[in-house]
Amino acid sequence: xxxxxxxxxxxxxxxxxxxxxxxxxxxxxxxxxAKAYGVxxxxxxxxxxxxxxxxxxxxxxxxxxxxRILAYETxxxxxxxxxxxxxxxxxxxxxxxxxxxELSVIQxxxxxxxxxxxxxxxxxxxxxxxxxxxxxxxxxxxxxVGIALKLSISFFGRVERNTVIVHVxxxxxxxxxxxxxxxxxxxxxxxxxxxxxxxxxxxxxSLTNSIRDIxxxxxxxxxxxxxxxxxxxxxxxxxxxxxTLMWGGW
Amino acid sequence: xxxxxTSFLGSLGFAVLFNVRGRYLLEAAFGGMLGxxxxxxxxxxxxxxxxxxxxxxxxxxxxxxxxARVEKAPATTFLxxxxxxxxxxxxxxYTMRYAIGAESAGFVSQGxxxxxxxxxxxxxxxxxxxxxxxxxxxxxTAKN
Numbered sequence: 001x002x003x004x005x006x007x008x009x010x011x012x013x014x015x016x017x018x019x020x021x022x023x024x025x026x027x028x029x030x031x032x033x034a035k036a037y038g039v040x041x042x043x044x045x046x047x048x049x050x051x052x053x054x055x056x057x058x059x060x061x062x063x064x065x066x067x068r069i070l071a072y073e074t075x076x077x078x079x080x081x082x083x084x085x086x087x088x089x090x091x092x093x094x095x096x097x098x099x100x101x102e103l104s105v106i107q108x109x110x111x112x113x114x115x116x117x118x119x120x121x122x123x124x125x126x127x128x129x130x131x132x133x134x135x136x137x138x139x140x141x142x143x144x145v146g147i148a149l150k151l152s153i154s155f156f157g158r159v160e161r162n163t164v165i166v167h168v169x170x171x172x173x174x175x176x177x178x179x180x181x182x183x184x185x186x187x188x189x190x191x192x193x194x195x196x197x198x199x200x201x202x203x204x205x206s207l208t209n210s211i212r213d214i215x216x217x218x219x220x221x222x223x224x225x226x227x228x229x230x231x232x233x234x235x236x237x238x239x240x241x242x243x244t245l246m247w248g249g250w
Numbered sequence: 251x252x253x254x255x256t257s258f259l260g261s262l263g264f265a266v267l268f269n270v271r272g273r274y275l276l277e278a279a280f281g282g283m284l285g286x287x288x289x290x291x292x293x294x295x296x297x298x299x300x301x302x303x304x305x306x307x308x309x310x311x312x313x314x315x316x317x318a319r320v321e322k323a324p325a326t327t328f329l330x331x332x333x334x335x336x337x338x339x340x341x342x343x344y345t346m347r348y349a350i351g352a353e354s355a356g357f358v359s360q361g362x363x364x365x366x367x368x369x370x371x372x373x374x375x376x377x378x379x380x381x382x383x384x385x386x387x388x389x390x391t392a393k394n
């Protein structure tokens with residue numbers, strides 16, 4: 001085990017965390033991989049925004065590295081491949097070149113094309129609008145608003161990295177659009193149209209996952225994730241609130 | 251019926267957004283449908299919404315863990331999209347609306363309800379995955 005190799009193991013852990021792995025899976029994977037190379041002791045500490053690893057090698061060296069995680073991008077296919085690579089490493093402890101080659105292959109997996117994502121936003125917004133009790137026409141209106149939502153998220157996401165600001169501006173925009181559409185007579189239950197789109201915005205999953213983290217003992221990670229979820233919910237509420245204030249009620 | 255169909259479509263959509271590929275997509279979406287079906291069958295009969303959410307989350311987790319063993323992919327692949335229809339999006343929305351409308355009584359009751367649903371789902375996931383872990387380690391010791 002040397003610094004370069006540890007960096008590679010940390011690369012795998014970092015990418016797993018970014019792609020959507022749970023905190024304890026990342027910790028377990030890194031320490032298992034390190035042990036496959038015969039180190040005496042591994043200490044891994046992971047929270048949602050950082051990974052810290054220290055290993056004591058058999059030669060008596062102590063190596064330590066840190067990663068800061070700034071942004072997430074859930075990609076479960078990448079996670080599956082990383083997981084497979086980690087298993088291979090634990091099983092056969094391959095050399096540095098092998099890991100590097102495999103990592104670059106995994107890094108090249110492309111996400112779905114953006115036009116597909118656009119359609120999927122429409123599908124999700126429409127489906128959940130009908131799911132929660134909207135009519136088919138409401139569903140269509142929600143789908144239109146969903147496309148606008150995706151466009152506004154990617155636009156604001158490009159010009160502004162602060163998630164709070166993005167999550168105020170996008171709901172404001174789509175709230176206004178939904179109000180406009182219903183006033184024109186396209187769709188009549190504005191609540192259902194908005195709920196369909198909120199399913200795309202709202203961090204319901206982060207909220208649930210944060211509680212999962214807390215129950216399973218990763219209290220720090222869970223609390224961080226929960227504060228993020230609450231913050232994002234508040235920003236969304238402010239965004240929608242602004243749109244109703246501006247256009248005079250739902 | 252329409253809810254079962256839309257829960258499948260919604261889960262499918264989220265599976266695509268999370269970049270699930272190939273046949274895993276349909277399997278993940280099926281998990282979402284299964285969870286909702288279980289919840290809607292139970293919610294009328296149990297007289298306890300939270301218990302229905304807990305059992306549905308347990309079922310989805312069990313399904314995800316099983317698929318993970320069958321397909322040799324992490325359980326998360328099937329779990330995240332499968333949990334989507336159960337996630338309290340509507341509750342969070344109404345909590346938000348009460349907050350905007352300055353109706354503090356509605357805000358508190360809707361907010362606690364939403365949080366309780368989230369806790370029930372998380373508890374269901376934890377319970378089922380713990381049971382699964384115990385079964386797997388029992389199998390391992392039996393083999394050795």
